[in-house]
Amino acid sequence: MPLSPASTPDEIVDHLRSLGSVENRACMARCRISTERALGISNAALRPIGKLLGQDHDRALALWATGIREARLLAIFTDKPKQVMRAQADAMAAGFDSWEVVDHAAHLFCAAGLAHQIIPAFAADEREFVRRTAFSMIATACLHLKKEPDPTFLGWLGLIEAHATDGRNFVKKAVNWALRQTGKRSVVLHAPAFGLAQKLATSPDRIARWIGTDAVRELSAPRTLERLEARRR
Incomplete structure (x- = not known):
């Protein structure tokens, strides 16, 4: 049965499930993507499905609840950012098990405002993928939150140094x-970021x-x- 915007989560x-591929799962594993709950469908195949389905918040919640990698990515691709609240982000983060899902969720959370x-809350969290979310969001914000003022990113440099x-x-x-x-975001931010990079490059800590280097x-x-x-011109 062809999918449509009216298709149910089931x-x-x-x-x-009909699109899953053992070969794709093996490729994902080589890229250190968690395959424990993966069917083996590439993002190149998932993106058009997401566009076909369109946005639906309740359906996105149901897809996320399945725990299946591909369903969770579709949940992220098709959720309505304006309806994503902090409680939902916290609940999603509790189930993060792959850098790939984290980095796509970072886009959704940034779009949700x-x-x-x-960022500060997740940076302070000791869970590996939750903390990664904070810094993935900073990188994502640099690229996509065009109206965010430079002082915001200057403040986040402190989190970068701290972790x-x-x-x-x-x-x-x-x-x-x-x-x-x-x-790389702006001329104003380059100098302090470069200065922090130089400082870290001479740190006694290997990481x-x-x-920094x-x-x-x-x-x-x-x-x-x-x-x-x-950009200066």
């Missing part, structure tokens, strides 16, 4: 990502040094500086 899940609430010694793989990579994106490399790259100069 119909959607049945359709997803929850960045100021979630630059968290050696867990999915946290340290998100902290690094957040620092690099902050430095902080890696984050990698960020210094990108933030001092000619193409990065050229783009920032172009």
Whole structure:
């Protein structure tokens, strides 16, 4: 039965099960995507399904509740950001088990206007994927929250510095990502972000040094500086 905007969660899940692929699951595992609850459907195949279904908040909640990776991604793609509240974000975060789902949810939470609430709270949370959410949201906000003023990101640099010694793989990579994106967002933010990167690069902590050194490399790259100069004009 073809899917439509009127399709029920059960119909959607049945359709997803018909598209599953063992080969895709193996590829996901190599990319360190959790496959315990995955059917094996690429995002390239899921995105058109999401566009076909359209936005529906209640349906998104039901799809998320299935626990299936692909259904959860469709929930994120098709939820209505204006109806996503903090309680929902907290409940979703409790079930995060993959960097991929986290990074897509970061877009939803930013679009829902929850960045100021979630970022400091989730950064303070000890759960690996919850903390990653905070820094994925900073990186996402740098790219997509065009109207957010620079002082907001200056404040979040303090969170980046505070958690630059968290050696867990999915946290340290998100902290690094957040620092690099902050430095590339604007001419005003480049200097403080680059300064923090230089500071971390000389840290006695191995993780902080890696984050700082990698960020210094990108933030001092000619193409990065050229783009920032172009924005100044």
